[in-house]
Amino acid sequence: MAKAPKIVISHRLHDDGMAVLEKAGAEVVIVGSGEPQDMLPHLKDADGVIIRIGSIDKETMLACPNLKAIGRPGVGVDSVDVAGATELGIPVVIAPGANTRSVAEHAMAMIFACAKNMLVCDQEMRKGNFGIRSEYKAYELYGKTLGLIGCGHIGKILAELATGIGMKVLVYDPYLKEDVVQGWGYGYRASMEDILKEADAVSVHTPLTPATKDMIGEKELHLMKPTAILVNCARGGIINEPALCKALSEKWIQAAATDVVVQEPIRTDDPLFKLENIIVTPHMAGQTKEAASGVATLAAEGVLAVCRGEKWDKVCNPDAYKHARWGEQ
Ligand code: NAD
Numbered sequence: 516m517a518k519a520p521k522i523v524i525s526h527r528l529h530d531d532g533m534a535v536l537e538k539a540g541a542e543v544v545i546v547g548s549g550e551p552q553d554m555l556p557h558l559k560d561a562d563g564v565i566i567r568i569g570s571i572d573k574e575t576m577l578a579c580p581n582l583k584a585i586g587r588p589g590v591g592v593d594s595v596d597v598a599g600a601t602e603l604g605i606p607v608v609i610a611p612g613a614n615t616r617s618v619a620e621h622a623m624a625m626i627f628a629c630a631k632n633m634l635v636c637d638q639e640m641r642k643g644n645f646g647i648r649s650e651y652k653a654y655e656l657y658g659k660t661l662g663l664i665g666c667g668h669i670g671k672i673l674a675e676l677a678t679g680i681g682m683k684v685l686v687y688d689p690y691l692k693e694d695v696v697q698g699w700g701y702g703y704r705a706s707m708e709d710i711l712k713e714a715d716a717v718s719v720h721t722p723l724t725p726a727t728k729d730m731i732g733e734k735e736l737h738l739m740k741p742t743a744i745l746v747n748c749a750r751g752g753i754i755n756e757p758a759l760c761k762a763l764s765e766k767w768i769q770a771a772a773t774d775v776v777v778q779e780p781i782r783t784d785d786p787l788f789k790l791e792n793i794i795v796t797p798h799m800a801g802q803t804k805e806a807a808s809g810v811a812t813l814a815a816e817g818v819l820a821v822c823r824g825e826k827w828d829k830v831c832n833p834d835a836y837k838h839a840r841w842g843e844q
Pocket of ligand 1: 589590591592614615618664665666667668669670687688689690691720721722723726727748749750774775798799800801802
């Protein structure tokens with residue numbers, strides 16, 4: 516009988532994912548940290564690793580000769596040295612689609628909360644300021660324009676949700692063709708600047724890459740309407756945080772909401788918390804009951820399959836299967 520695989524996990528997965536590993540008889544080690552130096556002692560003889568929060572670099576992979584699979588219970592792989600993994604023939608298992616709807620709903624909830632000025636009003640009510648209701652900062656979303664920066668799986672569902680409440684949708688995504696976007700019923704803009712100028716709510720749904728890092732800074736924020744809302748449920752660092760703080764404190768835009776920040780977990784003395792017109796949530800858009808179960812199950816199933824030698828298709832680097840170690844089977 517084949518030896519049970521050893522799977523190292525940065526942080527405990529949703530129970531449904533843990534159950535998949537248990538059923539397979541895997542030896543599971545939960546480190547409680549995703550820092551490479553904390554995981555390394557456990558990883559040295561591991562077959563697979565699943566990283567919820569944390570990172571893995573090529574140096575760590577090289578120090579783990581048994582390592583066959585890296586799993587991410589999500590689709591963001593900026594924390595994994597994917598090029599290094601590919602070079603070493605290690606597939607990086609992802610969980611596409613499992614948290615898409617949850618993230619889109621979270622972004623929609625943030626747009627609603629900002630448009631209705633809910634966070635500020637809640638804080639004022641607690642101080643006894645019932646009169647805040649007469650500031651008329653809240654507005655209807657019907658007829659307003661949602662600008663999407665990146666319109667992949669999540670952006671597309673958010674576009675449907677927004678259309679459902681009567682918003683117009685504009686898309687900036689250089690990897691999509693104009694006629695495709697128009698075929699979906701949305702406006703296409705070849706320049707992000709146009710989206711920033713025209714939209715009442717802008718929502719970012721791109722991966723974090725060298726091209727998207729600091730994609731929205733002071734210059735871009737200055738283009739937005741003073742009543743505009745800016746939402747980021749993608750990755751910290753796509754919107755430059757010092758620039759965002761300046762824009763919010765000087766009221767270049769009305770409000771922002773972010774599920775992600777550069778430094779996670781965020782410190783309580785972070786400058787973002789000095790502002791009243793931003794909502795900050797703890798990278799939880801994809802952490803609904805449904806999504807957490809889905810991503811954990813897919814990541815666990817995929818990592819186990821790769822450890823068994825199967826060419827699992829839900830990986831972000833299929834080229835890893837071209838490596839000699841896969842040809843030998
Ligand atoms: P996706 O790959 O389906 O879509 C990303 C889209 O961004 C693609 O259409 C792509 O063409 C576009 N894009 C890439 N570079 C761009 C650029 N420079 N300018 C404009 N558009 C660009 O991914 P998805 O499933 O929609 O997820 C989007 C991102 O959301 C992920 O990369 C991930 O980092 C983040 N995410 C966050 C959470 C969370 O909990 N907050 C959960 C899941 C995903």
